[in-house]
Amino acid sequence: MQSLLYIIKRTLVNTIKKIVKRPLVLIGYILGILFIVFILILSFLDSSSNSYGSYDLFFSLIVTALFIYAYFTLKKGIDNGSSFFRLADVNIAFTSPIKSNNILVYGFLKQLTQILFFSVLALMQVPNLRRFFSISQSGVLIILIGFILYMLTLPIISMIIYSYTSKKLKRRKVAKVILNLLFLAVLINVVFSIIREQTLLEGFTMAMSTKFISYLPIIGWNGQIIAYAISGITPSFYVFLGLSIGSIFLLIIWLYRMEKDYYEDALVSTEFKESVISSKAKNGFFVIGSTTKIKSVSFNFTKSGAATIFQRSFLELRKTGMLFFDKVSIMIIVFVIVVRVAFYEGTILFVLLISVYILLLSSVNGRFTQELSKHYIYLIPAHNTTKLIAVTAMANLKNLFDGLILFIVAGFLYKESIPLVILCGLTYASFGAIYLYGEVLARKLFGAVHANALKVFLKLLLTIFILTPGIILAIIVLINSQSFFNTVLILLSYNIFMATILLLISSTIFKYIELG
Amino acid sequence: MLEVTTLTKKYGNVLAVDSISFTVNPGEIGVLLGPNGAGKSTTIKSIAGLLRFKGTISICNLDNKSIDAKKIFGYVPETPALYDALTVYEHLVFIAKAYNLDEGWQEEVDRLLSIFDLTDKQDKVGKDLSKGMCQKVSLCCALLINPKVIMLDEPMIGLDPKAIKELKKILIQLKEQGCAVLISTHIIDSIEGLWDKVLILHKGKFAAVRTRSEVDKNNESIEQLFFKVTEEGE
Numbered sequence: 051m052q053s054l055l056y057i058i059k060r061t062l063v064n065t066i067k068k069i070v071k072r073p074l075v076l077i078g079y080i081l082g083i084l085f086i087v088f089i090l091i092l093s094f095l096d097s098s099s100n101s102y103g104s105y106d107l108f109f110s111l112i113v114t115a116l117f118i119y120a121y122f123t124l125k126k127g128i129d130n131g132s133s134f135f136r137l138a139d140v141n142i143a144f145t146s147p148i149k150s151n152n153i154l155v156y157g158f159l160k161q162l163t164q165i166l167f168f169s170v171l172a173l174m175q176v177p178n179l180r181r182f183f184s185i186s187q188s189g190v191l192i193i194l195i196g197f198i199l200y201m202l203t204l205p206i207i208s209m210i211i212y213s214y215t216s217k218k219l220k221r222r223k224v225a226k227v228i229l230n231l232l233f234l235a236v237l238i239n240v241v242f243s244i245i246r247e248q249t250l251l252e253g254f255t256m257a258m259s260t261k262f263i264s265y266l267p268i269i270g271w272n273g274q275i276i277a278y279a280i281s282g283i284t285p286s287f288y289v290f291l292g293l294s295i296g297s298i299f300l301l302i303i304w305l306y307r308m309e310k311d312y313y314e315d316a317l318v319s320t321e322f323k324e325s326v327i328s329s330k331a332k333n334g335f336f337v338i339g340s341t342t343k344i345k346s347v348s349f350n351f352t353k354s355g356a357a358t359i360f361q362r363s364f365l366e367l368r369k370t371g372m373l374f375f376d377k378v379s380i381m382i383i384v385f386v387i388v389v390r391v392a393f394y395e396g397t398i399l400f401v402l403l404i405s406v407y408i409l410l411l412s413s414v415n416g417r418f419t420q421e422l423s424k425h426y427i428y429l430i431p432a433h434n435t436t437k438l439i440a441v442t443a444m445a446n447l448k449n450l451f452d453g454l455i456l457f458i459v460a461g462f463l464y465k466e467s468i469p470l471v472i473l474c475g476l477t478y479a480s481f482g483a484i485y486l487y488g489e490v491l492a493r494k495l496f497g498a499v500h501a502n503a504l505k506v507f508l509k510l511l512l513t514i515f516i517l518t519p520g521i522i523l524a525i526i527v528l529i530n531s532q533s534f535f536n537t538v539l540i541l542l543s544y545n546i547f548m549a550t551i552l553l554l555i556s557s558t559i560f561k562y563i564e565l566g
Numbered sequence: 567m568l569e570v571t572t573l574t575k576k577y578g579n580v581l582a583v584d585s586i587s588f589t590v591n592p593g594e595i596g597v598l599l600g601p602n603g604a605g606k607s608t609t610i611k612s613i614a615g616l617l618r619f620k621g622t623i624s625i626c627n628l629d630n631k632s633i634d635a636k637k638i639f640g641y642v643p644e645t646p647a648l649y650d651a652l653t654v655y656e657h658l659v660f661i662a663k664a665y666n667l668d669e670g671w672q673e674e675v676d677r678l679l680s681i682f683d684l685t686d687k688q689d690k691v692g693k694d695l696s697k698g699m700c701q702k703v704s705l706c707c708a709l710l711i712n713p714k715v716i717m718l719d720e721p722m723i724g725l726d727p728k729a730i731k732e733l734k735k736i737l738i739q740l741k742e743q744g745c746a747v748l749i750s751t752h753i754i755d756s757i758e759g760l761w762d763k764v765l766i767l768h769k770g771k772f773a774a775v776r777t778r779s780e781v782d783k784n785n786e787s788i789e790q791l792f793f794k795v796t797e798e799g800e
């Protein structure tokens with residue numbers, strides 16, 4: 051164990067040493083840390099809190115978030131495994147005479163750093179939660195504890211499922227079906243409850259805050275822990291805390307007992323993870339996983355120059371059978387319906403605002419980062435700007451597609467005119483473009499690794515300096531003209547202008563960026 | 567001593583290695599020769615304990631996945647993977663700690679670093695190394711533990727001529743110290759004059775196995791043998 055801790059320690063020291071040598075990156079990190087501290091202080095100090103929301107509603111929301119997170123983590127886990135390790139660990143540590151359970155614990159410790167990052171993201175949501183629920187100062191701490199425990203538990207469950215299912219293709223299929231059915235059951239239960247109760251919030255709360263869900267292992271327990279943030283700590287809090295921590299230990303023991311020989315599973319999922327890391331395409335869509343089936347399709351390249359890049363990504367899309375209409379699109383439709391029912395007095399502008407905020411938080415970049423990690427793009431003889439446009443075309447199209455779906459549904463629900471619907475769809479895509487080129491620019495300035503680490507902070511900068519002026523401008527137009535059409539038109543024009551500037555600045559990425 | 571009996575490895579439905587058996591005795595250099603995709607890396611990864619397999623593999627009469635076996639074998643992977651943020655020197659310190667090496671490993675580290683011209687690069691971190699330098703560090707890690715059995719997967723790839731010469735010298739030294747050496751390669755020339763036993767792997771099976779004396783006696787050329795057995799029936 052001591053030798054493994056040595057790796058962690060030296061990695062930390064050397065990374066800090068390197069950062070200190072690059073002023074720009076150092077400033078980025080210092081500001082980033084100040085920003086985190088600021089958020090922390092803000093969430094602890096600000097004691098003004100409201101109490102519109104009931105305990106049950108809070109619990110239901112939390113549990114829903116936990117369910118959704120579990121669904122995607124487990125699904126990904128079944129497909130690609132979930133690995134705590136890097137290839138160096140596999141080649142060097144796995145072959146050394148260190149007990150495999152110690153190596154597992156070490157992997158677990160490394161995981162903590164990632165969880166820290168997510169915790170910051172979670173903390174950023176606290177001010178939002180405070181607007182609806184009465185959360186005390188100690189409540190913030192409780193939310194964090196519950197959240198971290200949950201983030202620790204899921205990867206272990208995911209590894210257990212993976213090591214069981216990875217042996218046979220059939221098991222994998224069955225596991226996926228079971229997972230889908232389980233979550234479908236929860237969803238159907240909610241839908242029925244809403245129909246029964248006739249109101250969205252009550253139906254939803256009724257369905258998600260049942261005794262059954264409250265006592266459901268892991269999800270229910272951690273949900274309860276987090277929910278003590280608004281009810282205040284009672285002795286039963288410690289029971290759930292004990293249950294949650296105990297289950298982590300039990301799961302680790304289970305994992306270790308069932309699979310002393312987890313090295314092969316780790317090897318496969320690590321190789322996949324490594325390819326993802328090297329392309330820095332984390333959480334992107336259109337990323338080809340280790341179990342993605344690749345079809346053969348006949349295809350002709352009709353374009354030349356940079357446009358072939360776009361054609362190639364289209365070919366890849368067809369080969370992997372991934373479509374524009376994917377889970378994101380479905381979630382978007384569900385989302386807009388939920389917004390419509392939840393906020394009776396909302397408008398299409400309100401939908402635009404929330405959807406763009408969610409897009410900012412999720413930022414699906416996918417393909418283009420993978421493209422930048424291969425050398426071809428740098429060699430193709432074409433203009434830099436054309437190349438960047440070609441590389442990002444797919445992501446922009448996807449945003450446009452999602453935006454149009456979103457606002458066709460919204461336009462229908464809010465009975466808005468077709469031109470406004472189209473305009474809103476375009477605006478949604480224009481926000482996507484700004485995020486995208488903002489990210490390319492960040493990579494140019496900081497390099498892929500640091501841009502990734504500073505993501506939360508950079509997004510904040512992007513929001514303050516680039517998005518906010520446009521939104522303020524749009525609000526002024528709205529007040530003066532009272533016309534949604536004019537407002538969105540102004541917003542769109544401003545965004546296109548900004549996206550173009552970002553595109554032009556960042557397209558020199560091909561001149562300066564270093565491959566790999 | 568390395569003993570492999572009826573080793574079989576399937577990746578899903580792909581049969582990568584099909585019931586192969588062989589031994590490499592102490593003081594022997596065995597060479598796994600085979601075209602791309604023959605199953606060389608799969609065999610070596612199985613021996614290194616990174617894969618699940620059918621059959622038995624023993625290292626000096628110990629099960630290859632046991633802790634005691636791990637203490638005495640070295641493994642040089644096909645593509646070196648180092649810790650991004652650990653320096654060359656720190657990699658070796660880690661190995662010394664992980665293997666609980668006896669006092670005096672520092673001198674051995676210095677010796678290995680100077681053999682492979684890494685002394686002035688020992689403070690560079692893994693991410694900043696060239697491919698050949700990574701390969702050298704990977705070799706040093708495997709050699710530092712003074713192994714009784716060592717597996718090297720395409721070890722010459724990316725090395726400069728001096729490093730190749732040094733590596734060959736080290737392999738001969740290991741052999742003299744009674745270490746069992748297993749090298750995989752598809753470049754026949756690279757192991758000329760080094761091997762004691764050649765195992766030609768083709769589509770997961772041995773197409774031919776020869777000892778040095780058999781080859782000398784029949785005046786065979788390994789190259790001709792290789793093409794003969796790997797092109798049969800194609």
Ligand SMILES: Nc1ncnc2c1ncn2[C@@H]1O[C@H](COP(=O)(O)OP(=O)(O)OP(=O)(O)O)[C@@H](O)[C@H]1O
Nearest residue numbers: 577580582600601602603604605606607608609752
């Ligand atoms: N993770 C994997 N999943 C599925 N098949 C694999 C995997 N790894 C290897 N194979 C298959 O197993 C066979 C043997 O591969 P292996 O890597 O052992 O070959 P090799 O002899 O080392 O080739 P090379 O000279 O190219 O390194 C090949 O047919 C390969 O396609």
Ligand SMILES: [Mg+2]
Nearest residue numbers: 606607608644
């Ligand atoms: Mg190989």
